[in-house]
Amino acid sequence: MELLKLQHLKKYFSNHKAVDDVSFSINQGEIFGLLGPNGAGKTTLIRMITGITYPDEGEIFLDGRKLNPSKDTARIGYMPEERGLYKKMKVGEHAVFLARLKGLSKADATKKVQEWFSKLHMESWWNKKVQDLSKGMSQKLQFISTVLHNPSLIILDEPFSGLDPLNANLIKDEIYNLAKNGSTVIFSTHRMEQVEEICDKIVLINLGKKILDGTVKGVKQQYRDNHFFIKIRNQNIDFSDAPFEIIKHNNSEIIIRLNESMPGNNVLRYLLEKEAEIESFSELLPSLNDIFIKLVNGTNAVSRTFE
Numbered sequence: 001m002e003l004l005k006l007q008h009l010k011k012y013f014s015n016h017k018a019v020d021d022v023s024f025s026i027n028q029g030e031i032f033g034l035l036g037p038n039g040a041g042k043t044t045l046i047r048m049i050t051g052i053t054y055p056d057e058g059e060i061f062l063d064g065r066k067l068n069p070s071k072d073t074a075r076i077g078y079m080p081e082e083r084g085l086y087k088k089m090k091v092g093e094h095a096v097f098l099a100r101l102k103g104l105s106k107a108d109a110t111k112k113v114q115e116w117f118s119k120l121h122m123e124s125w126w127n128k129k130v131q132d133l134s135k136g137m138s139q140k141l142q143f144i145s146t147v148l149h150n151p152s153l154i155i156l157d158e159p160f161s162g163l164d165p166l167n168a169n170l171i172k173d174e175i176y177n178l179a180k181n182g183s184t185v186i187f188s189t190h191r192m193e194q195v196e197e198i199c200d201k202i203v204l205i206n207l208g209k210k211i212l213d214g215t216v217k218g219v220k221q222q223y224r225d226n227h228f229f230i231k232i233r234n235q236n237i238d239f240s241d242a243p244f245e246i247i248k249h250n251n252s253e254i255i256i257r258l259n260e261s262m263p264g265n266n267v268l269r270y271l272l273e274k275e276a277e278i279e280s281f282s283e284l285l286p287s288l289n290d291i292f293i294k295l296v297n298g299t300n301a302v303s304r305t306f307e
C-alpha cells in the first residue's frame with residue numbers, strides 16, 4: 001500500500017532549481033533511502049514532505065490524500081541533521097516535553113519515554129542534564145523523540161552520525177522493528193554501506209533531479225558489469241592465455257571481467273582444464289557507492305561526499 005507519493009515536485013530559490021520535477025512513491029513499511037551528494041536537494045525535499053516549506057509546483061499525497069501539514073505533522077516523525085535541544089533541561093524531562101509537543105498526555109508521554117529509555121539503555125540518564133550528553137547520547141534522545149508518538153512516516157537524516165557501533169546497531173534494530181510494525185522510514189545519508197544494508201528501495205537525487213530509483217537489488221543488477229570473483233586452492237597457475245580480463249590477482253583470489261557474450265561456464269571450463277581447484281566462483285555486483293560515483297561524477301554536483 002502506497003503511503004507517500006510525490007508528484008512533479010518543484011522548489012526554486014530565486015532562479016535556482018533546488019528540486020526540479022521530482023516524483024516517486026513509497027509503500028507502507030518500506031525503508032527508503034533518499035540519496036544524493038551535498039546540495040542535491042534532499043533537505044529541500046524533506047522539508048516539503050514534512051510541511052516545513054511548500055512546493056512551488058507539484059503535489060504530495062499521504063495515504064492517498066493531499067498532504068495537510070497542520071493535520072499530518074502528528075503522523076510524521078522527523079529527525080533533522082541539525083538538532084536543537086534545551087541544554088539546561090533534564091534528559092527525561094526533555095523527552096517528555098518533546099512527546100507532549102506531539103500531542104501525548106503527560107502520563108502517556110512519561111510511560112512511552114520510560115519504555116524507550118529502557119530499550120535504548122538510557123534509564124540512568126533520566127535526571128542528568130542535556131548539556132552532559134555525549135553526541136551519541138543526544139542522538140539517541142533525538143531518535144526517541146522522533147519515533148515515540150508512533151508516526152506512520154519517520155524521516156531520519158544521518159541517524160547514525162556520532163554513534164559507536166553498538167549504539168548504531170541498537171538504533172538499526174529499532175528501525176527494522178518500526179518498519180516491521182508498519183511505519184515507513186525515509187533514511188537520508190551519505191553512508192552507502194548503511195544504505196545497502198538497511199534500505200529496501202532508494203532514490204538518487206542530483207542537481208535537484210531524480211536520476212535513479214528502484215530496489216537496492218534491482219539497481220545493483222541494472223549496473224552489473226560482468227565482474228566475477230574466483231577463489232582457487234592451488235596458486236601456481238599461469239593465466240596468461242585466459243579468455244577473460246584479469247582485473248586483480250592476489251594469490252588464490254582473482255577478480256575477472258568477462259565480455260558480454262561469454263558465459264560463466266566457459267570460465268569454469270577453462271579453470272578445470274588448468275586443473276584449478278575451485279573453491280568459489282561468484283558474480284561481483286557493483287556497490288551502491290560505485291554506481292553513485294559513476295552517475296554523479298562529471299555532473300557539476302557541488303561536491304562529492306560519498307563514503
Ligand SMILES: Nc1ncnc2c1ncn2[C@@H]1O[C@H](COP(=O)(O)OP(=O)(O)OP(=O)(O)O)[C@@H](O)[C@H]1O
Binds near residue numbers: 017040
Ligand atoms: N533557503 C534557501 N535559500 C536559497 N538556496 C537554498 C535554500 N535552501 C537550500 N538551498 C539551495 O538548494 C540546493 C539544495 O539544497 P539542499 O539543502 O536541499 O541539499 P541537500 O541534498 O540536503 O545537501 P546536503 O547533503 O549537503 O545536506 C542547494 O544548492 C542549496 O544551496
